[in-house]
Amino acid sequence: MTARITHWIDGKSWTGTAERTGDVFNPATGAKSGEVDLASTAVMDEAVAVAKRAGAEWAATSITKRTSIVFAFRELLNARKEELAAIITAEHGKVLSDALGEVSRGQEVVEFACGIPHLLKGGYSESVSSGVDVYSIRQPVGVVGIISPFNFPAMVPMWFFPIAIAAGNSVIIKPSEKDPSAQNFIAQLWKEAGLPDGVFNVVHGDKEAVDRILTHPDIKAVSFVGSTPIAKYIYETGTAHGKRVQALGGAKNHMLVLPDADLDLVADAAVNAGFGSAGERCMAISVLVAVEPVADETIAKIVERMATLNTGDGTRNTDMGPLVSAVHRDKVKGYIDAGVAEGAKIVVDGRDITPDADGNGFFVGPTLFDNVTPDMSIYQEEIFGPVLSVVRVKTYEEGLKLINDHMYGNGTAIFTNDGGAARRFQNEVEVGMVGVNVPIPVPMAYYSFGGWKNSLFGDTHAHGTEGVHFFTRGKVVTSRWLDPSHGGINLGFPTNG
Numbered sequence: 001m002t003a004r005i006t007h008w009i010d011g012k013s014w015t016g017t018a019e020r021t022g023d024v025f026n027p028a029t030g031a032k033s034g035e036v037d038l039a040s041t042a043v044m045d046e047a048v049a050v051a052k053r054a055g056a057e058w059a060a061t062s063i064t065k066r067t068s069i070v071f072a073f074r075e076l077l078n079a080r081k082e083e084l085a086a087i088i089t090a091e092h093g094k095v096l097s098d099a100l101g102e103v104s105r106g107q108e109v110v111e112f113a114c115g116i117p118h119l120l121k122g123g124y125s126e127s128v129s130s131g132v133d134v135y136s137i138r139q140p141v142g143v144v145g146i147i148s149p150f151n152f153p154a155m156v157p158m159w160f161f162p163i164a165i166a167a168g169n170s171v172i173i174k175p176s177e178k179d180p181s182a183q184n185f186i187a188q189l190w191k192e193a194g195l196p197d198g199v200f201n202v203v204h205g206d207k208e209a210v211d212r213i214l215t216h217p218d219i220k221a222v223s224f225v226g227s228t229p230i231a232k233y234i235y236e237t238g239t240a241h242g243k244r245v246q247a248l249g250g251a252k253n254h255m256l257v258l259p260d261a262d263l264d265l266v267a268d269a270a271v272n273a274g275f276g277s278a279g280e281r282c283m284a285i286s287v288l289v290a291v292e293p294v295a296d297e298t299i300a301k302i303v304e305r306m307a308t309l310n311t312g313d314g315t316r317n318t319d320m321g322p323l324v325s326a327v328h329r330d331k332v333k334g335y336i337d338a339g340v341a342e343g344a345k346i347v348v349d350g351r352d353i354t355p356d357a358d359g360n361g362f363f364v365g366p367t368l369f370d371n372v373t374p375d376m377s378i379y380q381e382e383i384f385g386p387v388l389s390v391v392r393v394k395t396y397e398e399g400l401k402l403i404n405d406h407m408y409g410n411g412t413a414i415f416t417n418d419g420g421a422a423r424r425f426q427n428e429v430e431v432g433m434v435g436v437n438v439p440i441p442v443p444m445a446y447y448s449f450g451g452w453k454n455s456l457f458g459d460t461h462a463h464g465t466e467g468v469h470f471f472t473r474g475k476v477v478t479s480r481w482l483d484p485s486h487g488g489i490n491l492g493f494p495t496n497g
Contacts (some may be wrong), residue, residue: 003034005180007043007204008187010050011197016043022177022206027093027322028313029359036180039205044212047172047201051143052218054198055170059140061196063117070166072193074110077186081107084185086315088153091179093321093362094277095314099154105442106158109463112445113162119468120167132480138472140168141244142220145213147234148183149226150176150324151280151384157183159449159462160223161200164471169221170199174213178324180204214238221471223462224248225282227382228408228454235457246470247457248450250382251410254287254403255439256425258396258416259294265437266415267301273413273439274388275309275366278320279332282455283411283433283440286383287372288390289399295392299347299370302388306348311365312356322355322362323385329362332385336367339378339389345370350386374402382408396421404430410451413439432456 005024007014018037026033039047058066077084085099092099122136144164148157153175161171175183183202190200203209213219214237224234224247231249238245255273257266266288273285290298314321323329333351340346350365357363364385372379372389379389393399403412413435414425422436432451435441443449443464450461460470 002032005034005036005184005204007037007039007047008184008200008202009047009198010054010201011191014043024091024178024180025325026090026361027324028315028357028361030326030361031359033090034181036177036204038177039203039209041208041212044203044205044209044216047203048143048216048218050198051170051172051201054196055140055143058170058196058199059168061168063120066166066168067114067116069194070110070114070116070162073190073195074107074114076189076193077103077107077110080189084154084182087181087185088179089314089321091181092150092153092324093314094280095318095321098277098321099314102152102155106155108445109158110162112463113166116163116166116468119465120472128478131483132478134476134478136474136476138167138468138474141471141473142169143218144169144171144471145219145222146171146173147210147213147222147224147226148173148175150178151277151282153179153182154186156225157186159225160467163463163467165195165199167468167471169471170201172201172203172213172219174203174205174209177204177206210234211237214243215241217241219243221245222247223470225462231457244460244470245458246450246460246462248282248462249455249457250408251282251284251451251455252287252380252382252406252408253283253285253411253413254289254406255285255413255415256289256291256396256399256403257294257298258291258414258418258421260417261294261415262417263294263298263301266298267305269413269415269439270298270302270388271305271309271366275306275320275386278323278364279386280324280384281440283442285413285439286388287379288388289402290390290392291396291399292392292394295370295390299368299390302368303348306366306368309366310356311350311353311363313358313361316356318356320366320386322357323364324362326362328384329364332364332383332387335378335381335383335385336364336387339369339372339376339387342376342378344372344376344378344389374405400425400428404428407454408451409453410455411435411441413437413441432461
């Protein structure tokens with residue numbers, strides 16, 4: 001019997017009857033595990049009405065009280081993170097250790113949000129004019145919509161909702177319909193933590209729900225992570241309807257390897273960053289740019305490590321799990337086919353592996369290409385699977401130009417023992433997040449996450465101080481309290497006397 005996964009609105013599971021549903025699968029076995037209700041426009045409107053009502057009361061709640069509830073949520077999440085990780089593995093497929101790591105990285109943003117009293121402090125200038133003071137405050141924006149991707153069903157929403165809630169907003173999350181259950185579990189933790197009903201709502205759905213988030217007049221801000229074409233659509237549609245939007249898109253992350261680099265470190269990093277979570281990460285390394293003469297030795301070391309990887313069911317002792325769906329598995333295999341047809345050399349072929357799993361899961365094994373050129377589709381496009389491409393260049397300058405010419409600018413890394421070269425790279429590369437001997441340069445929660453170029457639509461990155469600014473609006477107050485000894489009336493234009 002499959003499970004029913006439904007919306008969480010006003011502090012409880014929705015009791016209506018869905019007009020449409022979607023199938024949820026266990027990617028490791030290929031078996032259907034549940035059905036998720038897909039929201040109609042009417043259901044979305046119901047959730048927004050609830051969020052607007054609850055949000056008004058929540059915004060008026062003291063910062064001290066709001067902070068105490070965020071602290072309580074943090075403690076509950078920490079105590080039950082293994083349960084949440086198991087839910088992620090069952091619906092997404094990533095191995096349990098990776099799922100647990102996802103929850104831990106998301107929890108860092110929760111902990112950052114616990115500092116909201118300090119983060120919301122404004123400025124104060126006394127006596128800017130005779131008896132006049134000026135000060136700034138930050139206030140919540142209102143109802144916030146969060147549209148989340150399938151690859152991090154817990155962490156990506158946690159980039160946004162802890163800060164949004166701590167700052168006094170109410171939230172509506174639309175998770176991916178491929179792995180929807182994690183947010184329902186999180187909703188129950190919020191209720192147990194004491195969050196008032198209606199402040200945190202989960203509405204499942206597809207394009208109909210997304211479009212209502214983008215057009216509903218009572219939703220004031222939208223956060224999104226996903227592919228670039230959808231991010232562009234989210235940004236253009238949301239801003240056209242008067243909303244502030246942060247839409248994080250796709251990536252093609254390069255790792256530039258200089259001849260002086262420690263190649264054992266490089267090989268470890270390339271395997272970890274290229275094949276972790278089956279490559280379904282917007283921060284995955286998908287292109288290794290080798291400055292000759294190190295390509296052959298680097299590839300040999302990577303192949304040696306790839307031979308030790310065990311691909312299979314994420315609940316077993318495996319290193320890499322399946323892809324999220326049969327459709328996505330076939331798409332990734334199609335890219336591998338295209339790479340071969342376009343003339344790239346396939347060094348390790350993951351199309352026909354025997355995984356450590358039962359049933360008919362959605363597996364593609366780790367795959368390595370050599371002699372990839374910039375005109376190939378496997379170089380130009382985001383594959384979002386366990387496919388690593390090696391591009392050979394002759395100089396640092398050639399490698400830098402390759403990275404800067406790409407349409408994406410999400411994350412990049414340089415591997416070198418030359419501090420001067422690393423410093424030059426971090427200044428010259430046109431990418432939003434840079435790693436120096438760090439393959440996945442995801443910032444800590446008190447810094448902000450986001451890329452450049454076609455990897456970000458909007459001006460504001462996720463979490464950190466930029467996240468606080470996104471979920472609040474600035475207000476400046478000019479104040480005069482008359483001295484009891486004042487006298488007379490003056491209706492003239494105020495001047496700086």
